[in-house]
Amino acid sequence: MTAPPDPGPDTWLATARARVADTRLGPAAEEIxxxxxxxxxxxxxxxxxxxxxxxxxxxxxxxxxxxxxxxxxxxxxxxxxxxxxxxxxxxxxxxxxxVRVPVGPALLGRILDPLGRPIDGLGPLAASETMPVERAAPSIIERDLVTEPVQTGTLVIDTLFALGRGQRELIIGDRATGKSTIAIDTIISQRDSDIICVYVAIGQKSTSVRRAIDAIQQHGAFERCIIVVAEAASSPGLQWIAPFAGASMAEYFRDRGQHALIVFDDLTKHAASHREIALLTRQSPGREAYPGDVFYVHARLLERASKLSKEKGGGSLTALPVAETDAGNLSAYIPTNLISITDGQIVLDGHLFHEGQKPAVDAGASVSRVGGKTQARALRDAADTLRLDYAQFLELEMFTRFGGMPDQRVRDQLTHGARIRAILGQGQHAPARLVEEVALVLALQAGLLDPVPVEAIGGFRLELGALLDRKVPDIVRHVQTSGQLEPGQRERLTETLTRHLRARAP
Ligand SMILES: Nc1ncnc2c1ncn2[C@@H]1O[C@H](COP(=O)(O)OP(=O)(O)O)[C@@H](O)[C@H]1O
Ligand SMILES: [Mg+2]
The missing domain is CATH 2.40.30.20 (Elongation Factor Tu (Ef-tu); domain 3)
Structure with a gap:
């Protein structure tokens, strides 16, 4: 043993000596x-x-x-x-x-590739943290029940198939039936809420992605959104990673007690990239040539959507996966898988879309398996009988289409039903506030819309927001913050609507 090195004036030498002494010499193994x-x-x-x-x-x-x-x-x-x-x-x-991606508030307002690299030309990300793209879903005890609503701003969904924070709701339909539009409008609707939105584009054409981004930038709160893009031209690997990467970026906020919403647009294309990779790596193909684990891949992904318990901060991650069907066939492999994994589905119908009923939601085939419990009180009370009335109207309409002179009662029912259908229609990128939805349904159920021509209802809808802000600002504030409509307010609101509609009549 030699004496310890003399610290002396040149301590750097001592440090160097110590480091040399610490270095283990000899062969090191590295796999190449x-x-x-x-x-x-x-x-x-x-x-x-x-x-x-x-x-x-x-x-x-x-x-x-x-x-x-x-x-x-x-x-x-x-x-x-x-x-x-x-x-x-x-x-x-x-x-x-x-594989890891950057996470954190620095990602807000940015457009990224699935590895978290900016593609918006706004310079590098200032994110210091990373998270693996594959993370375990919260366990049962870490979860809480889904009880708070997400305002989608699309009346037919908010009234009939309400969405809750932490829920997974599938948006499914043929191509070009308005699936992306519903998802994007839901993101736009969060401009008035505390929910952070992540939009993951998988395997879409650049023009479609551009349209989605433009819509959110123009109408929504883009500074609280993250866009993750794996275009159709991206490698299958990047497309495969994209939804998982987006989920990790959204979970960052959920795990800090905040609320997030993620759109996977769409998982049919994701399944196709999974199949492509599986076939190229010579895994054995199963039904429709998908490998056997495609169900597990999507279940693993969607299980990450959750409402966390109070002990875990109470944050939530709501997921809106999108799936494309072929000629309305819901029983193909990927659609049935996704329907069974999610807590409900919004089914869009090509025929309705072409008849001009937009959003083309098929009220019979859509369902929310969490639904009613999460709905804002004000809307739940108002929308109570809407579903049944609408279903009866559709049946009655079919029945009376083949002639005959229906009696007055049936004629009234048809008149009313046509008004239901009219308020369930809605233009794109114009999500409604809760109070507007409540007022519309209230006007409908009080029979105030029955004398209004169907063509005029769209116009009434457009002026409704400003009318409420002008005439009953206190009710607007109360409904928007508490989600409730008190009995006295209900009467005043009905009164305001009656007076307005009477003045409006020709
Ligand atoms: N509620 C709506 N009102 C008017 N146009 C709509 C509405 N929903 C969708 N569209 C239009 O229909 C087309 C297809 O919609 P998109 O959401 O891209 O369908 P998908 O995602 O199902 O392929 C788009 O041009 C879109 O602007
Ligand atoms: Mg689309």
Whole structure:
């Protein structure tokens, strides 16, 4: 043993000596793999026996991929970026970590790719924290019941299929039936709430993504939204990661007692990217050529939506997955999977859409399995009988379509039903406030709309917000903050609406 180094005047020498003494000499093991084959965004890698499932792998020039399949001697690696720059013979190293994304308030108001890299040209993110894209869903004891409403601003949903904070509601329908529009309008509606919104675009055309972003920027509170984009042209790996990455970004807020809403637009395309990856990594195909675990993938993702218990801060994450059907076929593989995972579905119907009933919600096939309990009191009371009245009207209409002269009672019922249908229609990007919805339903049920021509109801709707703000600002404030309409207010509101509609009549 030599004497300890003399600290002396040049302490740096002492430090250096100590570090040298600490350094363990001798061979160190590092695994370096090799790309054997690369095609279609998938690399087969050999020589990394220590790699784990979902581990992030790093290629020669800094490109990343993750280990999707671990076979004996060969790893199926899904490439995440610069897909065409990886070539056979390249070297690969494990990182010992899984795929992570930046999280935090710095992401608000930004447009990101699924790895959290900005694509809006507004410079780098100032986020200091990261979270893995795959996180466990909260356990049963960490959860609370879904009891508070999310105002979607779309009357037909808020009255008939109410959405609650922490709920998962599927939006499903053929292409171009207004699915994205409902999801985007729900985001726009949060301009008046404390809910932070994450919109994940998966496998969509750039023009569709652009339209969605423009709508939110123009009408919504963009500074409280995060947009995650994996376009149709992105690698299947990026498309696959996107919803999971978005969920982690949203969970950051949920875990801090805040409220978040996430839209997955859409999971049919996500399932297709999952199938593509599975086929390319030679997993065995099952029904409709999807691998057997596609149900599990979506269940795992959607289970992350939750309302947390008080002990966990009481935050919530509401999920609106979107699914596309083919010719209205709800019993195809992916739609049935998603219907069984979620707490309800909004079904959009192509025929209704083409007849001009927009939003084209099929009231018979849609359902909210949490629903009524979460609905604001003011609306629950007003909308009580609406569903039944509407269903009866649709049946009656069908029945009387083939002629015959219905008696006065039936004619009245038809008149009233046509007004129900008129108020359930709504233009895009104009979500209603709760108080406007309450007033509309109240006017309908008091029979005030029956003498109004159906074509004039859209106009009444447009002036309603300003009318209420002008005539009954106290009721507006009370309903918006408490979600309740007191009996006295109900009479005053009815009175105001009656007077306005009478003055409006030709
Ligand atoms: N309530 C509505 N009022 C008017 N136009 C609508 C409404 N909902 C959707 N649209 C229009 O219908 C088209 C298809 O809607 P979109 O939401 O993109 O459908 P999907 O996502 O189902 O393919 C768009 O051009 C959109 O502007
Ligand atoms: Mg769409």
């Amino acid at each position: 793999g090799r790309v054997e084959h690369v095609a279609d965004g998938i690399a087969l890698v050999s020589g990394l026996p220590g790699a784990r499932l979902d581990e992030l792998l790093r290629f020669d020039q800094g490109q990343f991929g993750y280990a999707q399949v671990l076979d004996e001697g060969l790893i199926g690696c899904v490439l995440l970026d610069a897909v065409d720059t990886v070539a056979a013979g390249d070297r690969v190293r494990g990182t010992g970590d899984v």
